[in-house]
Structures are given as structure tokens and as C-alpha cells.
Amino acid sequence: MSVEDLKEIMEGLPPAILPAIAHWEADAEQLTIQVEKGALPMLAGHLHRKHHARLISEHVADERREEGCFILYLVLILPRDKGVVTCLAEIEPLYGSFPSITSEIFAANWFEREVQDLFGLTAEGHPDPRPLMLYDDWPADRYPLRKDFDATVPIPRVPSHYAFKRVEGEGIFEIPVGPVHAGVIEPGHFRFSVAGEPIINLEIRLGYVHRGVEKLSEALPYAQGTFLAERISGDNGYSHSLAYCQAVEAAAALQVPERALFLRTVYSEMERLYNHMGDVAGIVLDTAFTPGAQMAYLLRERLMGLNESVSGSRFLRSLNCLGGVRRDIDHVASLRINAFLVKAKLDFNDFKMKVLGMPSFLDRTETTGVLSLEAARQLMVVGPVARASGIDIDVRRDRPYAAYKDVSFNVPLHREGDVQARFLVKCEEVYESISIIEQALDQIPAGPISVHMSAVPEMLARFSLVESHRGELMHWILTGAGCPHRHKVRDASFMNWPALEVAVPGNIVPDFPLVNKSFNLSYAGNDL
Amino acid sequence: MTSDLSHLSGELKERAKKVLGRSLAIREVDAGSCNACEVEVNALSNPVYDIERLGVHIVASPRHADLLLVTGPVNRNMEIPLIKTYKAMPEPRIVAAMGVCAISGGLFKGSYCCHRGVAEVLPVDVFIPGCPPRPQAIIQGIMEALDMMEAKRQTERPKGILP
Numbered sequence: 296m297s298v299e300d301l302k303e304i305m306e307g308l309p310p311a312i313l314p315a316i317a318h319w320e321a322d323a324e325q326l327t328i329q330v331e332k333g334a335l336p337m338l339a340g341h342l343h344r345k346h347h348a349r350l351i352s353e354h355v356a357d358e359r360r361e362e363g364c365f366i367l368y369l370v371l372i373l374p375r376d377k378g379v380v381t382c383l384a385e386i387e388p389l390y391g392s393f394p395s396i397t398s399e400i401f402a403a404n405w406f407e408r409e410v411q412d413l414f415g416l417t418a419e420g421h422p423d424p425r426p427l428m429l430y431d432d433w434p435a436d437r438y439p440l441r442k443d444f445d446a447t448v449p450i451p452r453v454p455s456h457y458a459f460k461r462v463e464g465e466g467i468f469e470i471p472v473g474p475v476h477a478g479v480i481e482p483g484h485f486r487f488s489v490a491g492e493p494i495i496n497l498e499i500r501l502g503y504v505h506r507g508v509e510k511l512s513e514a515l516p517y518a519q520g521t522f523l524a525e526r527i528s529g530d531n532g533y534s535h536s537l538a539y540c541q542a543v544e545a546a547a548a549l550q551v552p553e554r555a556l557f558l559r560t561v562y563s564e565m566e567r568l569y570n571h572m573g574d575v576a577g578i579v580l581d582t583a584f585t586p587g588a589q590m591a592y593l594l595r596e597r598l599m600g601l602n603e604s605v606s607g608s609r610f611l612r613s614l615n616c617l618g619g620v621r622r623d624i625d626h627v628a629s630l631r632i633n634a635f636l637v638k639a640k641l642d643f644n645d646f647k648m649k650v651l652g653m654p655s656f657l658d659r660t661e662t663t664g665v666l667s668l669e670a671a672r673q674l675m676v677v678g679p680v681a682r683a684s685g686i687d688i689d690v691r692r693d694r695p696y697a698a699y700k701d702v703s704f705n706v707p708l709h710r711e712g713d714v715q716a717r718f719l720v721k722c723e724e725v726y727e728s729i730s731i732i733e734q735a736l737d738q739i740p741a742g743p744i745s746v747h748m749s750a751v752p753e754m755l756a757r758f759s760l761v762e763s764h765r766g767e768l769m770h771w772i773l774t775g776a777g778c779p780h781r782h783k784v785r786d787a788s789f790m791n792w793p794a795l796e797v798a799v800p801g802n803i804v805p806d807f808p809l810v811n812k813s814f815n816l817s818y819a820g821n822d823l
Numbered sequence: 824m825t826s827d828l829s830h831l832s833g834e835l836k837e838r839a840k841k842v843l844g845r846s847l848a849i850r851e852v853d854a855g856s857c858n859a860c861e862v863e864v865n866a867l868s869n870p871v872y873d874i875e876r877l878g879v880h881i882v883a884s885p886r887h888a889d890l891l892l893v894t895g896p897v898n899r900n901m902e903i904p905l906i907k908t909y910k911a912m913p914e915p916r917i918v919a920a921m922g923v924c925a926i927s928g929g930l931f932k933g934s935y936c937c938h939r940g941v942a943e944v945l946p947v948d949v950f951i952p953g954c955p956p957r958p959q960a961i962i963q964g965i966m967e968a969l970d971m972m973e974a975k976r977q978t979e980r981p982k983g984i985l986p
């Protein structure tokens with residue numbers, strides 16, 4: 296998008312907002328609007344309705360020392376990457392509140408609850424101001440992301456009560472599940488209200504794996520931040536560290552060598568492959584077709600072995616560094632990858648044919664856990680979940696990073712929004728990933744794989760989007776002295792969890808694991 | 824690697840039989856892990872490792888478990904569920920801390936809501952290093968745990984049962 300287009304957005308603003316705008320500027324990348332906080336809901340609502348802007352993040356930075364106030368950042372993206380709009384508003388520490396935009400953009404719901412928890416700023420008019428990240432027994436006057444928060448003072452547990460929504464009526468009962476589940480999965484609490492088998496309502500309570508990642512990052516030098524980023528959510532760790540590197544590199548205006556960009560593309564797709572393989576296996580397993588599932592689990596194990604033989608780590612850990620990558624793929628390794636993928640593709644064909652020829656599989660997955668296009672749009676879901684409900688978004692195509700502009704690939708799209716659609720999207724993406732790896736290895740240019748990192752200027756806000764196997768994730772960094780001043784992480788799961796609450800009701804209890812598996816969301820990435 | 828694995832598995836199978844005379848039951852608790860540790864625990868059930876065939880069973884309830892496998896640094900929100908899970912287990916029980924996080928807190932050491940590993944909360948018997956530990960390392964750790972189990976059985980008598 297050109298600067299002109301972005302300027303046009305400014306010209307089209309309703310007159311009522313104009314007096315509230317303190318300052319704005321447009322460059323080729325983004326439009327930045329500084330606005331009085333009172334006008335935020337109106338501005339956000341206008342951008343959403345008129346320009347179909349999608350919410351990427353709403354977060355706060357404590358800039359009381361620098362600017363004398365908290366600053367709220369609202370990052371919106373226009374469809375098909377027509378550019379990014381960032382709205383900023385000052386929040387005076389004295390009043391400590393800002394108007395909620397949830398009634399205008401529903402997807403802001405969890406973001407604002409998170410701000411309330413971590414900064415102690417009130418989202419006025421928020422429809423559901425219960426705590427989100429910190430557990431109920433967190434004391435009311437300790438806000439970890441404020442700069443004056445002292446982690447050395449012990450935090451007491453205060454008695455409290457979390458009010459779940461209650462469904463009442465004859466024959467309705469509640470099934471509480473978690474945080475420790477029956478299987479080996481991450482902790483979270485699910486509260487089902489059921490009438491017999493059908494689920495009437497599902498409420499998800501997360502935050503159990505909150506580890507304070509964003510605060511930790513504020514004390515970690517940039518070079519070490521990649522390691523923390525990898526551990527935000529282990530199975531999409533490569534994507535997280537890539538997003539982190541890209542954000543810091545953007546702040547330092549660093550040009551990453553071509554070869555490193557291609558390698559990053561290959562590694563990203565290797566990550567997607569082994570994870571998608573696990574996802575499809577999990578879906579098949581939950582339909583009780585174990586032999587089929589084991590075929591994909593075996594492939595996944597082999598893919599992780601491939602990761603290890605190429606990179607030294609089954610999880611592609613420690614590969615990214617600021618300014619490039621740490622490990623090259625030489626000619627021999629590239630031949631090995633290619634040979635492996637030829638075989639893997641055949642095995643995967645086999646798996647897909649067996650599974651899709653199983654009437655019991657089709658029966659369990661069709662029309663199960665439907666997420667309608669309308670709900671998906673409202674909740675602004677991302678990744679395969681969005682693409683299975685008919686929303687055509689993919690960061691790799693819309694805002695190409697690494698070497699994605701040099702390879703050609705399709706973005707699979709389905710419209711049904713059920714478990715089967717999500718299964719098919721993931722299956723089709725497996726083939727695309729294989730093709731991307733083959734193309735990237737074929738075209739990879741010679742040259743260095745990393746450059747020396749230059750100095751990072753202070754107080755610059757930069758962000759980066761990466762398409763992980765779960766969908767679009769964001770790292771937003773406000774630079775500080777040697778470490779981030781504020782580091783906001785938004786995993787794809789954070790956008791997609793609320794959609795699970797919508798997709799599950801109406802299904803029967805035994806179908807819940809199946810629906811959950813088809814979303815395959817990260818708890819750690821959500822809870823940070 | 825494969826021969827290494829079959830060697831390990833053979834040993835594990837024998838030891839489980841000798842110590843318990845039945846399968847070893849494991850309950851896993853994620854106490855603030857990044858989920859890569861969970862991925863590796865799940866990998867134990869795939870057709871390559873398939874630990875069920877060796878007499879190791881991952882169970883749904885702590886009431887059935889001999890071994891508590893803990894991942895993550897033990898964050899504030901999982902501390903109480905972890906302790907409750909431990910208390911629900913019958914004695915003698917073994918606790919294994921899996922991964923750097925569970926051993927020392929790892930990268931999360933010093934966070935406002937994390938402990939420095941499981942040992943701050945529960946008595947740990949076995950440490951399984953790695954980030955995440957590879958499946959082979961977990962199998963090795965389980966064998967260590969079986970040895971501890973044998974030692975514990977000889978010294979401790981389960982409560983509530985007359986001698």
C-alpha cells in the first residue's frame with residue numbers, strides 16, 4: 296500500500312474524531328495516529344467497519360519515566376495487507392483507565408482483560424472484566440508489567456472467587472475439567488454446562504501456565520532474547536524466535552543476508568511440517584482410528600529426526616540469531632532433505648487415503664465443531680482455523696517475510712469450518728510446505744548466513760508477524776537500552792481460543808477432544 | 824540410535840518387571856512448561872518408542888500412579904494443582920523433574936511467578952536433564968526412578984496397611 300492510500304484513510308475519518316487527533320504520520324509501512332483516549336472506540340470502530348481492519352494487538356507500555364504516562368497501542372491491519380494502522384493513546388497514571396473498545400471490536404476482549412491484570416489500568420465499559428492471566432488469588436495492588444514492580448517482594452495469595460457463567464435449568468449440570476488433564480497436555484480449565492450429552496455452554500479458563508515471559512524479556516539482552524522466544528511455546532518456538540529476530544532487526548535497520556532468508560524459510564516450513572503431522576494424527580486418533588493415527592505419528596517422529604540431523608535439535612532450537620541463522624544447510628544435507636521429502640510425501644498420501652476412506656472418520660468429523668464464517672470474522676481468528684472457515688489470510692503471502700516472496704505456493708481454503716475442514720486445510724498445507732522447502736533449497740543463493748548485529752536505537756517501536764503452524768503470531772518490541780523496554784508477544788492461540796468456546800456448544804461431550812484437537816491451540820503461548 | 828534404543832528398552836522392561844511385578848504407572852503434570860517437554864513425553868507413545876510395550880503406562884489419574892513426572896519451573900498458578908496431584912498419589916511415590924525448567928527454573932528463574940524448579944515444592948527423586956530431554960533420556964530417567972522405587976519400597980511401608 297502506498298502512502299497515498301494511507302493518507303486517504305485519514306481524509307475519510309468522520310469529522311467527530313478529527314478534534315481528538317493530536318498527531319498522525321504515514322510512511323510506506325504504516326499509518327500512526329495519536330489520538331485522545333476518549334476517541335479510541337470511535338476510531339477503532341470506524342477503521343473496523345469502513346476499512347475491515349483486523350485487530351492484531353492491543354497493549355500498553357509503561358512510559359511513565361519517558362513520557363509521564365502509560366501508552367496504549369492498538370495495532371490494526373487492513374485486509375490483504377493494505378498496510379498497518381497503529382493508534383496510540385496516552386493514559387494518565389492518575390486516573391489509570393481507558394475506554395474499552397470491545398463493544399466495537401469484539402476481539403479486543405481478552406487483550407483488555409490482560410492489560411487490566413498486568414498493568415492495573417481499568418478498561419471502562421468492558422463487558423467482562425474478570426481476571427485473565429493472573430490467577431484469582433493475585434493481590435489487587437501488584438501489577439507485574441509496571442516498571443516500578445518489585446519482583447523481590449513476595450506476592451501473597453489472597454482468598455478470592457472466580458465466577459464462572461452459570462447455565463440454569465432442568466437437567467443441566469456442570470462438568471469441570473482441568474487444570475490437570477487425563478492426557479499429557481498443557482493445563483487449562485474447561486467448564487462445560489451440559490444437558491445430557493449435548494454441550495450447552497463451554498467456558499475456558501486459562502492462565503495456568505503464565506510464567507511472566509514479557510517481564511523476563513525486559514531484562515534479557517537482545518542476543519539472549521531469541522532463546523526466551525523459543526521457549527514461549529515450545530512446538531512453534533522457531534516461529535517465535537524468528538518473529539523476535541525480525542522485530543529487533545527492523546529496529547536496527549539490519550539487512551539479513553539472502554542465504555539466511557532462504558534458510559529461515561526452510562526451517563519455518565520444517566517446523567510446520569512436523570507440527571501439522573502431529574495435528575492430523577491427533578485428529579485421527581480422537582476419532583478412534585488408531586492405526587491411521589500411528590502412520591502420521593511415525594512420520595512426525597521421522598520429521599523430528601530429520602530436524603535433528605539437519606539442525607542438531609528435534610525442535611529446531613537455537614537456529615535463529617540476530618542478523619541471520621546459526622546453522623547452514625550444505626549440499627549433502629539439502630540432498631538428504633529432498634530425498635526424505637519425496638518419501639514422506641508418498642507416505643503421507645497413503646495416510647490421507649486410508650483416513651479419508653474411513654466412513655467412521657468422515658462421520659465423526661463432518662459438521663462437528665463448526666466455526667461459522669461470521670463468528671470467525673468477529674473473533675478475528677487466524678491461521679488454519681481461519682482458513683477452514685473461509686477467511687483467506689496467510690502472513691506468508693500477505694506480508695512476505697524471509698524468502699516467501701521468492702517461492703510460489705497456494706493458500707488452501709475451505710468454507711465448512713468443521714473439524715474435517717481444519718483437517719483438510721492442514722493436510723493440504725503439508726504438500727505446500729514440502730513444495731516450499733524444495734523450491735527454497737533449489738534456489739538458495741550462496742553467501743554468508745549471518746551478519747554482525749548493529750546497535751539497536753532506543754525507544755523505537757517495531758513489530759513483526761510470522762505465520763506459525765497455528766497461524767499469525769506477533770512480536771512487538773519497544774526498544775530500550777540493550778534490552779526491550781516493552782516486549783509484547785501475541786501467539787496465534789490468543790486469537791483462536793475464544794473461537795473454541797463458540798465452536799463447541801451444540802456438540803456432544805465426547806466430541807470435545809476432537810474439536811479441541813482440530814484447533815490445537817497452545818496454552819503456554821497464550822498464557823505467556 | 825536404534826540399537827541404543829532397543830538396548831534401553833530391554834533393560835527398562837526387565838527392571839519394571841523385577842521391581843513392580845507389573846507396569847509402572849506415570850502421571851505427568853505440566854507446571855509451567857513451554858510444551859516441548861510434553862511433546863517429548865507424548866513421543867514416548869509413538870510407534871518408534873512405544874513404551875507401553877515395555878510395561879510403562881501413562882495414566883489419567885494420580886490415584887493410579889507410581890511416578891509423578893513434572894515439567895516446567897512450577898509457576899504460581901500450577902503450584903497448588905501440582906501439590907494436590909502429588910498428595911492424591913498412593914505411597915511409595917517417586918517424583919521426577921524433567922527438563923531444565925523443572926530442575927532449576929531454567930530461563931524462567933527469577934520470574935515474578937515461577938519457582939526455581941520442582942525441588943522447591945516437592946521432594947524430587949530423579950532429575951532428567953535436557954531442554955527438552957530426548958525420549959531416550961526420559962526412558963533412562965524412568966529406569967533411575969525404578970531403582971529409587973525399589974529402595975523406597977524396602978525402607979518405607981505404605982501407610983494404612985498393617986505390617
Ligand code: SF4
Nearest residue numbers: 857860922923924954
Ligand atoms: S525444559 Fe526446555 S523444553 Fe522443557 S519446558 Fe523448559 S524450556 Fe520447555
